[in-house]
Amino acid sequence: MDPTGHDGTVGAKRSAKTGFNPRANPKAPGGRSGSASRPPIWQQTLKIIAGILLMNLLTYTCFAASFTVIGFVKERHGRAAVTERLAQDGRLIGATLASRPPGEWPATLQAAARERGYAVALADASGNRIAASGGGSGSSAEPVISPANLDLVLAGDALAHVERKYPFSKGAALAGVPVSLGGKPYALFLEQPAPSLYQDFWQQVMTVFFGFLLMFVLMLLIGRPWREQGGFSVYISAIRRMSKGDFTVSIDKADRMRGHFGELATSINDMAAELNQMEQMRQAFISNVSHEIQSPLTSIRGFARALQQEGLDDQQRQHYAGIIEAESVRMSRLSDNLMKLTTLEADQQQLHPKTYRLDQQLRSTILACEPVWSEKDIYMDVNLDEKVLVNGDEELLSQVWMNLLTNSLKFTAEGGTVSVEAKRGAGGAVICVSDNGIGISEADLPHIFERFFKADKSRSRRMNGSGSGLGLSIVKVIVDLHGGEVKASSKPGAGTTITVTLPDLPLADQETQPPAQPTRST
Numbered sequence: 001m002d003p004t005g006h007d008g009t010v011g012a013k014r015s016a017k018t019g020f021n022p023r024a025n026p027k028a029p030g031g032r033s034g035s036a037s038r039p040p041i042w043q044q045t046l047k048i049i050a051g052i053l054l055m056n057l058l059t060y061t062c063f064a065a066s067f068t069v070i071g072f073v074k075e076r077h078g079r080a081a082v083t084e085r086l087a088q089d090g091r092l093i094g095a096t097l098a099s100r101p102p103g104e105w106p107a108t109l110q111a112a113a114r115e116r117g118y119a120v121a122l123a124d125a126s127g128n129r130i131a132a133s134g135g136g137s138g139s140s141a142e143p144v145i146s147p148a149n150l151d152l153v154l155a156g157d158a159l160a161h162v163e164r165k166y167p168f169s170k171g172a173a174l175a176g177v178p179v180s181l182g183g184k185p186y187a188l189f190l191e192q193p194a195p196s197l198y199q200d201f202w203q204q205v206m207t208v209f210f211g212f213l214l215m216f217v218l219m220l221l222i223g224r225p226w227r228e229q230g231g232f233s234v235y236i237s238a239i240r241r242m243s244k245g246d247f248t249v250s251i252d253k254a255d256r257m258r259g260h261f262g263e264l265a266t267s268i269n270d271m272a273a274e275l276n277q278m279e280q281m282r283q284a285f286i287s288n289v290s291h292e293i294q295s296p297l298t299s300i301r302g303f304a305r306a307l308q309q310e311g312l313d314d315q316q317r318q319h320y321a322g323i324i325e326a327e328s329v330r331m332s333r334l335s336d337n338l339m340k341l342t343t344l345e346a347d348q349q350q351l352h353p354k355t356y357r358l359d360q361q362l363r364s365t366i367l368a369c370e371p372v373w374s375e376k377d378i379y380m381d382v383n384l385d386e387k388v389l390v391n392g393d394e395e396l397l398s399q400v401w402m403n404l405l406t407n408s409l410k411f412t413a414e415g416g417t418v419s420v421e422a423k424r425g426a427g428g429a430v431i432c433v434s435d436n437g438i439g440i441s442e443a444d445l446p447h448i449f450e451r452f453f454k455a456d457k458s459r460s461r462r463m464n465g466s467g468s469g470l471g472l473s474i475v476k477v478i479v480d481l482h483g484g485e486v487k488a489s490s491k492p493g494a495g496t497t498i499t500v501t502l503p504d505l506p507l508a509d510q511e512t513q514p515p516a517q518p519t520r521s522t
């Protein structure tokens with residue numbers, strides 16, 4: 001019983017009814033579907049149309065209000081378009097009068113008034129006037145000039161004024177311009193009927209309307225492919241799934257998407273594929289490490305129990321103790337190789353490059369392995385060019401040669417041959433380590449540089465025990481760090497050849513020594 005007094009089974013049934021089940025029948029009474037939760041298409045269309053109409057109504061209302069306020073304020077401050085045009089024409093008429101004798105002034109004013117349809121008047125400080133009328137519709141025979149306005153213009157100030165009874169009605173526009181004629185001040189007044197404040201309103205309304213219509217069409221054209229591609233929700237959903245560890249996500253039809261959306265979808269798919277591959281590699285790595293550690297631990301545990309038995313002689317005890325020590329060394333070597341490989345792959349290994357002779361390093365490595373090839377009576381065919389110079393980390397490259405050489409010696413039978421050759425090639429220093437050992441099958445050859453990979457595990461165990469499967473992986477990582485390349489070629493039963501190419505520098509001003517002769521173990 002829960003705190004509410006209901007049985008748990010009832011609660012489970014109720015949650016099962018109300019919970020979302022993607023496999024439920026959408027037509028069932030209790031089921032839900034994506035289409036059922038959405039309104040019909042006609043309702044969505046009506047909502048869109050209503051939204052557009054409301055938006056236009058609000059836009060035009062605000063535009064009309066702002067148009068009225070701005071026009072009214074400009075008229076009150078003498079900045080109406082009609083008065084500014086009159087003032088500009090008045091200055092032009094004044095300049096024309098200044099270039100003509102006083103006898104021609106009336107004719108000049110009459111011509112200007114007739115051309116523009118103005119009522120024009122020229123007055124001096126004594127009140128004498130020369131008036132002219134263009135005879136336009138609604139124009140007066142002479143501008144109405146008050147003494148205050150006359151004194152204002154004669155004092156050198158311009159006048160601009162629009163007189164109308166109502167903001168929506170027509171009125172009269174008056175402009176006064178001070179002019180100087182013959183060294184005397186004059187006042188030039190121009191009057192014209194002022195159109196309604198809303199003369200150009202509908203033209204501007206239609207401009208705004210067609211502007212919104214064009215914007216709406218462009219939004220439809222741009223938004224259609226965006227809606228088809230699901231918008232940002234598709235990409236956000238994919239990224240969120242990847243952030244939770246689901247790297248199997250894939251955006252459908254990414255190749256059909258156009259522009260940057262297609263590039264983004266393809267990039268997300270590629271990233272998911274790479275992360276999925278890395279996740280599989282991580283799981284395989286953990287599995288391989290667990291297997292490699294479990295094998296020696298099993299041997300150690302078994303032989304440790306055997307040592308606890310009574311009745312063992314000293315020879316048996318020494319034998320069991322030796323196996324435990326060998327497996328411990330194997331685990332230690334595995335740990336060291338894992339640490340080194342992880343450090344190299346994480347780019348935490350700082351290279352200390354220097355230029356040195358490669359033949360000397362290879363010869364030292366061969367001599368270090370002498371106990372092995374001497375014991376197995378292996379013929380060492382060594383051909384080292386003393387002019388080969390490499391620029392790299394000497395310690396890391398020494399491990400490359402040691403890993404390659406020990407591999408060849410390990411899988412070469414007694415009395416076999418191992419060849420080591422160093423020469424200068426077109427792409428740099430070329431080092432070949434070859435043997436006539438058991439070889440590698442064609443199916444295993446592409447995987448020999450992978451971590452923990454062991455070709456023919458049953459045969460490798462018979463060849464002086466099993467390795468960790470990390471030696472060639474370390475070789476490849478070190479060679480890659482030096483900008484080089486490593487390749488392998490092999491045939492089962494015919495042997496294996498590992499070829500390493502490194503950038504080299506020619507050895508200048510160095511005494512040449514006779515090439516090393518092939519050596520054979522004694």
